[in-house]
Amino acid sequence: MPSQVTSYFRESEWNIVRGYRSELKKLQHLPTEELNQIAEEWLTDSGLKTSYHHGDSSSLYAIMHASRGEDTEAMVLSIPWKTSDGHFNLGGASIGMALGKYFNRMSIWSKNIIIVFTEDSHKSLRQWVEAYHTSLDKTAGSIEAAIILEYNGESDHFDYIEMWYEGLNGQLPNLDFLNTAAQIAYHENIHVSLQNTPGEKVTLNTYKQRLKVFVKGIIGLCLSGIVKPINGAESFSGWSIQAVTLKARGIKGPNDITQMGRVVDSTFRSVNNLLEKFHQSFFFYLLMSPRYFVSIGTYLPSAVLIAVSYALSSLSCLLNTNVSISSFLNSISQVLIIFTSIEFACFLTANLLPFLIFRTVTDDDKNNLVTLIIVGFSTLNIVLSTPFLWKSKYLRISSKLSYSLISFSLFFISMVITMLLILNFSLALLIGLMSLPLTFIQPILKSIDIQPSKSIESFPLMNYLNTMKPHLKLFICLFVSNPIFIIIVTGSSYLGDNGVYNLMTNLITSWNDLQCWTWYIVMLGWFPAWLTISFACLLGKFDFITSSKKLQ
Known part of the structure; x- marks a missing residue:
């Protein structure tokens, strides 16, 4: 003893x-x-x-x-x-x-x-x-x-x-x-x-x-x-x-x-x-x-409730936009093709970036490459978080498909959290909390009329500001739920000098050095769901939808 x-x-x-x-x-x-x-x-x-x-x-x-x-x-x-x-x-x-x-x-x-x-x-x-x-x-x-x-x-x-x-x-x-x-x-x-x-x-x-x-x-x-x-x-x-x-x-x-x-x-x-x-x-x-600890039976329900919240948000995304379950099932093949394509692109990126870092010869080359990665992900975050600025008139998808993509992505996050509950509770909990703004996307989109039917000059100032509120909310929800934003905030506030650079470098190289799978969980679980929702907001055709008007 x-x-x-x-x-x-x-x-x-x-x-x-x-x-x-x-x-x-x-x-x-x-x-x-x-x-x-x-x-x-x-x-x-x-x-x-x-x-x-x-x-x-x-x-x-x-x-x-x-x-x-x-x-x-x-x-x-x-x-x-x-x-x-x-x-x-x-x-x-x-x-x-x-x-x-x-x-x-x-x-x-x-x-x-x-x-x-x-x-x-x-x-x-x-x-x-x-x-x-x-x-x-x-x-x-x-x-x-x-x-x-x-x-x-x-x-x-x-x-x-x-x-x-x-x-x-x-x-x-x-x-x-x-x-x-x-x-x-x-x-x-x-x-x-x-x-x-x-x-x-x-x-x-x-x-x-x-x-x-x-x-x-x-x-x-x-x-x-x-x-x-x-x-x-x-x-x-x-x-x-x-x-x-x-x-x-x-x-x-x-x-x-x-x-x-x-x-x-x-x-x-x-x-x-x-x-x-x-x-x-x-x-x-x-x-x-x-001398004091919290056992699994006490803390596990918190992450379970978060996973359930994403599943309910996924269901709400369909029911509150008048997308019937049958319509969703009819479009599931398109949803899976789009999401699988995004997932495959993320998989290639997740393997390519460590390969490039380990191929660098000098510390300066490594520093420049990691800095370029941070800038690239940050730029992508800004571009995709402002879909109302980059709307294309030609490349568009239906509102039904957009809401189906958002619903599937939210359900995907729910499954990721559920799988991680026992294996890595802390990572599951923090991913659930950091991605929580994504659950507000569907109600915000419902209140946005992004079709340029009226010119800005015809709006009074207050009417214009009220019109822009949903767009600002959409930007905030997409921007703060992106993994790169969390990495920058964590590195700069929690890790001190060069924290962002060190955190990004260690995250990318952690699997090769220690077989730590956090990089792949982020790139194959969190990031694809965020990308899919962002593309759905960027390419979708959204109008003011009333309860009596059903999506076609």
Whole structure:
């Protein structure tokens, strides 16, 4: 049980940590390959078997085979040379080396322990995890749990621990594993922070603070894998591995560096006592604090109601425009041809843009290409959000077909949200909320007479303004529900400097780097529906429709 045994990683190990730290401080400017060679010598001297994985960067890993185990299960301690903040992981690497020596002296282990040194906790760690399950010759059994340790700086003390747990594509580690690490930290009198909560607010347990952590957790889970720096736990997603990142914050707090080692040691000892895999408790939850969470039965109905609202809006789009179900079914072949064509174009775009980015040679070329992509999508958003300015007299489709396209698109969004409910609740919820203005398109179109039967000069000013109100509403609904608008707002307000560029770049390259599917969900789920509705508004023949006049 967590915190029920005494960890002996104490003052006797402090000098060992300091020794490794003083040596690593001299070597911190060396490239990763040379750091790995030196670390390999130290790990070998501690009695561990080492090996390499050569991907885009070299990764070193050492295996300690359990004396009491069957060599079929393992736990991972991941030490990135660079922290997620871009600093040299001096304290983390020192603790990792000392823990390797400490673990090998104990005879209690029934699971193997793997210590991994990678260049960072992003692509290089992800490549090692994939190679471990596919191509590495030296392995140590299935990985049950992983801890990514970050402790930058050379201070002997720190203020609190920051915990990161979000996985890729909505995946979360078992709540028991997080509770174990948090309980052990509290037993060591260490406060635990979630979602970048600053030190002075870590101990707050107010409604406002819990709500803030809750909302930031939803956003963080939605952006997991597409916002750098990532914190390491994402790299273990997809392999049924419970992973958490523990990051030391501050340099003058009451907690010492050996306490960080005891948190890792005690957590591993708790996992070591498991007789079976993590399969009970919660895998679907939203944390409000390290001690409080919202279960799936409480939060899932909110996204279900949003999906239902799109389905009802789809039905309303037909019934309130006097398009009978039989007429809709008669035109379904045209609807499917148009929507499939748009979907295919989006599919080509979704695959072409990552290909072009990875083909760039220099950073300047990459910057120019991403900037061009942002400008292109923004221009398309502006053009298609103002259909009353670009109406063609020749290329037009009937109102019946236009409303049928809008209805089908709304139903398509409903299906996308429904499919994502369990897989990635946060992404489903945010797509549903961000696309919600599209449900107001049909009532707005019903009030617009876009046929140029009267000249603007014949309208009094107030009559002209009243006439333009529906057009303005239509523009706002289309403009703010476009994915590129959400990307720009999120990048500029939530991610700071160069946030829009970084978010767009990471979104496009996330599948190739981490197998994060957010880019394809946006491009094949959200964006085609928006495009179809925009084209329906642009090409449709809309008149004032009364209840007594049926669409032909």
